[in-house]
Amino acid sequence: MFGTSERAGKGGSADKRPASTAVRDETAAHLRSPHAGASSSCKTCSLRPVCAVNPDELACSQQMEDLVLGYRQVKKGEALFRVGDPFTNLYAIRTGSFKKVTLLADGREQVTGFHVSGESLGTDGIAAAQYASDAIALEDSSVCVMPFDLLEWLSREVDAVRHHVFRMLSAQLVRESNSMMLLTMTADERVAAFLLDLSRRWQARSYSPSAFALRMTREETGSFLGLKLETVSRTLSRFQKQGLVQVRGKDVRILDFAGLIEVAHHPSSS
Amino acid sequence: MFGTSERAGKGGSADKRPASTAVRDETAAHLRSPHAGASSSCKTCSLRPVCAVNPDELACSQQMEDLVLGYRQVKKGEALFRVGDPFTNLYAIRTGSFKKVTLLADGREQVTGFHVSGESLGTDGIAAAQYASDAIALEDSSVCVMPFDLLEWLSREVDAVRHHVFRMLSAQLVRESNSMMLLTMTADERVAAFLLDLSRRWQARSYSPSAFALRMTREETGSFLGLKLETVSRTLSRFQKQGLVQVRGKDVRILDFAGLIEVAHHPSSS
């Protein structure tokens, strides 16, 4: 695993860029070169405005080009990584979406997050040098593969990269702790807040904030929100009766944002 | 705030250590010198084995001594920082304990975490250059003050520091996402898991894992666990009747670890 190169640098030596050959060999078969396709460069990537890894301030850095080792396709239902897999790479989602799943001590499993294009995966693996959750594709998806030892090296050499990694990790902390708010919320509030969160994220990607598809099942949604699938279904149906949304299977259209926000923020109002 | 010095370094200049005068001036009145007291050095600090900021691998680094600008006392009920305060420092708890509190959109507030000696505070402020929660002392407490621009500088110069900050942030991510597990747990499971978590953290600090004081009120405990204070109280009383614990006000003694673990892991068993 990457422990060797990691601890070797103590004291400030290791000025040479790590070759990262182990990673390259290990995953080469699954990867497509980043310099093959059309939007193969971070600079020209259409996701740049929202990408958690490559914001504008990093675009000037020539080295960022080299960070993305390649791309990897993940088919619907397949795992990008699983709990306990040795941590080697961070990933940025290019297309598609993922769920993060964690196993409880007694065997039950819980969805701990949903992630869409431009968001990063794998950061929970840094701490213990192995991933702390499963990352499962909700649809056929593709990710940018970024070997962590390269990111480490860039973090030392380029101030902007280091700053950005710090901020990215901290931002994730804030987001996760926000989802603790679910604990004190009723089922209505949880579902409303969930829809508004998805809406906001689609909007940031220049998609319609009012019409989108729920790529996850009702059961996965319920697991994430701490509800049973029947409750999710019932709540959506009621929201529809109240004219807040229009739901047809996985397709959702938000009809009344103000009303939905009202529900998300108020414990007991219709 | 620290934005200026942060972005100034872009490109790899700024080899001189930042003076951090702004921070020093701003807070000097509240601080005691780190080189005054007995355990004023990270090297001799009794918390070193558990300190999230200064583990063994960093102890060799002479520069770590300079990271701690000073100490700050926080009286019971007072805030170390509040939501929106400009982010300048990370903190390591020396003595005492804190709760982190976040405000919901409708005004209700939720406890998002409890922290004891050796744990770090303020990491949620890196992302947006302002703190994302209130940190309130649960008892008279003291913290080590670490200006983030100094930590930033050390992160560039010393590989071990950078590695460690990455790991510390990632470990926090894992811990926070573990607390999402509460969503699928019953009240019994939540309270049992809460007691076991506190026990584990006290044990790591060489205190008794079976007898300790709950510094937080039932209401704060409930807020953190997503329960009402009455439910927390009732659950503790029932655990006592079942011989799992002995509770007298804030003092807790765990009598049956195996039983408590059983409750924490099983949805519906006595």
Add this chain to the structure above:
DNA sequence: CGCGCACTTGACAGAGGTCAATCTCCGTGG
């Protein structure tokens, strides 16, 4: 085209919330 999985909807039960009364500390001041 039809099988199966996901979803919807209903009836019921139970976990936890709400409201309220009472108790136990502890600090404060007479």
Add this chain to the structure above:
DNA sequence: CCACGGAGATTGACCTCTGTCAAGTGCGCG
């Protein structure tokens, strides 16, 4: 030193929300 007051904790009665169980529907994928 004790009386008092107030915050926190406990306990009970009741009720609501959500989980559970079950039946039925529809859509997607082979």
